[in-house]
Amino acid sequence: xxxxxNSEASHSLSYYVEDYWDIVVGIIAIIIAxxxxxxxxxxxxxxxSAIGIAALSLTVSEIAEILSERLQEPYGSMVLTFSAxxxxxxxxxxxxxxxxxxxxxxxxxxxxxxxxxIVDMNVLLGLSVFIGGLKFVEQEHNKETSSTYTTILFVAxxxxxxxxxxxxxxxHSQEVVxxxxxxxxxxxxxxxxxxxxxxTKTHTKFFQAxxxxxxxxxxxxxxxxDEFDEDENSDYIFERFNNLSNFxxxxxxxxxxxxxxxxxxxxxxxxxxxxxxxxxxxxxIIAIISVSPEIFTAVKAARNDQIQRVVxxxxxASVVSILLTVPILLLLAYISGIHNLMLxxxxxxxxxxxxxxILAWKATEEGHTxxxxxxxxxxxxVCYAIIATYY
Numbered sequence: 001x002x003x004x005x006n007s008e009a010s011h012s013l014s015y016y017v018e019d020y021w022d023i024v025v026g027i028i029a030i031i032i033a034x035x036x037x038x039x040x041x042x043x044x045x046x047x048x049s050a051i052g053i054a055a056l057s058l059t060v061s062e063i064a065e066i067l068s069e070r071l072q073e074p075y076g077s078m079v080l081t082f083s084a085x086x087x088x089x090x091x092x093x094x095x096x097x098x099x100x101x102x103x104x105x106x107x108x109x110x111x112x113x114x115x116x117x118i119v120d121m122n123v124l125l126g127l128s129v130f131i132g133g134l135k136f137v138e139q140e141h142n143k144e145t146s147s148t149y150t151t152i153l154f155v156a157x158x159x160x161x162x163x164x165x166x167x168x169x170x171x172h173s174q175e176v177v178x179x180x181x182x183x184x185x186x187x188x189x190x191x192x193x194x195x196x197x198x199x200t201k202t203h204t205k206f207f208q209a210x211x212x213x214x215x216x217x218x219x220x221x222x223x224x225x226d227e228f229d230e231d232e233n234s235d236y237i238f239e240r241f242n243n244l245s246n247f248x249x250x251x252x253x254x255x256x257x258x259x260x261x262x263x264x265x266x267x268x269x270x271x272x273x274x275x276x277x278x279x280x281x282x283x284x285i286i287a288i289i290s291v292s293p294e295i296f297t298a299v300k301a302a303r304n305d306q307i308q309r310v311v312x313x314x315x316x317a318s319v320v321s322i323l324l325t326v327p328i329l330l331l332l333a334y335i336s337g338i339h340n341l342m343l344x345x346x347x348x349x350x351x352x353x354x355x356x357x358i359l360a361w362k363a364t365e366e367g368h369t370x371x372x373x374x375x376x377x378x379x380x381x382v383c384y385a386i387i388a389t390y391y
Contacts, residue, residue, distance in 0.1 A: 019236055022062070026055030030260040042267040049264040054292050056257050057087050061293030063238050063246050063253075070243065078199075080297060081317040083250055088116055088290040089325055090258045093332050095265040095286065096341065104279070105269060106341050111283020111388070112290075113325060114349040117153075117318045118384055119287045121356045124295045125314035126377025129363070132302030132310070133371030139307035143367030149315035150361040152195060156322040157353050159184050159191075160343055167344035174342070181343040182334075185327040192323035280348065280388030291317075307369060315360070348391050352384050 029052030036045035064083040071079065092112050099105040132139050163180045238246055272282050294313055301309040326343065333341040345353075359380055363373040 022055045022058045026052045026059060027256065028052075029055060030256065030263070033260060033263045037263050037267055042270050045263055046267040046271050049260045049267070050289055052260045053087075053091065053257050053264060054289050056253050056260070057084070057290065057293040058296060060084075060087065060250050060253050060257075061297050062236075063250055065297055066236075066238055067243060067246055078316065080294065080313055081320050083254075084291065084294045084317055085320045085325060086254055087257055087293075088112075088287075088321065089328055090254060091261045091264070091286060091290050092325070092329060094258065094261040095269070096329065096333060096338060097336060098265050098269045099338050099340065100336075102269060102273075103340055106338075107279035108272070108282045108286070109329070109341065110343075110345055111279050111349065112286040113283075113321065113329070114345060114353055115280075115283045115287035115388075116291060116321045116325070118352055118356055118381065119284070119291045120294070120314050120318045120321065121360050122377040122381035122384070123288075124291060124298050124317075125310065125360065125363075126374045126381065127295065128298040128302035128310040128314070128374070129307070129369045130371045130374025130378065131299055132305065132307055133369060133374055135303060136305055138368045138370050139302070139305060140368050141308045141311050141364070143365060145308065145311050146315065146361070146364035146367075148198075149311075149319060150357055150364075152191075152319050153315070153322070153357045153360075154354075155191070156188065156319070157350070157357055159188060160322070160326075160345060160353070161350055163343040164345050164347075164350055167342070174340075177342050177344055178339065181341075182330060184343055185330045188323045189327040192320075195319070195323070278389060278391060280391050281385075284385060284388050311364060346391075348387060352387075356380065 029048050033045045033049035033052055036042075036048055060083050061080065064080045068079045092109050095105060095112070096109045099109070129139075162184055163177050166180055167177045238249065241249070268282075271277070294317060298310045298313050301307070301313070330341060330343075333339070359377060363369060363376065
């Protein structure tokens, strides 16, 4: 009888560790970061706060995934992308506030904006497609989804090119570039409103899985019921809460993340100066921290043969990162009295953005993916990371 009790206790402990480690690690890491910050250990504080932000962002992603499963596409993926982008905006804005004392931080923020799209489209999409391709050889998705998203991203990328080109011309002052940046930001927001109506009202079928891919997933689930058991995590506490409660919990967690982001920004800026970290690399690190929960969710979806969800998350998050993050950050910067945040991205950032969109378009245009297309995205990302480090 005693060994049975010990076995049950061990099983219960492993269950709690597996399901709630991210909350515990996240909160403890941010508390430790606060103590280290007060004690003057900037490097350790930056590392600890980054761990806390990533862990709690994973919790946000898990709760958002529960909400997304209760909603139909495209709303399900939108919940995931919005929760991640809110974390991204909070992190970038708090870092942006450091520009009052260190104006050069603006370049890190701009790098973070572009890097979020680079990471979403190359690491998240690439890694998920690679892992899914190894397991299923080929995976089907609705080609209308990728076609629509890549068109949106092309237009958004060209819009960002406008202030960048004007900035390169010596005939235009910084005031003109700033004014054009505000105009482009307003246009991006208007463009997103139209896209939102297109996505949720008039053309929802463009963002839903095809009948064939749903049939393939059902067949594979029946063949391997143990791996895709929907009741496996039925005791997860957040699954017992209603939608409103889970939304409130997400906002509370984002508030805690914001506190950790303040520590990360304060000590991270000093650390970047001390070690001579380039703005491009710093922006890339910020993007990886904010996107890491989405990567976890997308990889899990790919392993469950839900490649449609992967495409929706990767490309949907990229669209929101440009069309919402950019206008919101410019508005927050203006309100905060920071008037040197402009959309004059450097040639590397714009070039990498447009090349990423082209690569994603070619990889997804036929409505199916394989591991070679995934490794191509990962290869591109490694090349970009090397250039960003030394640019």
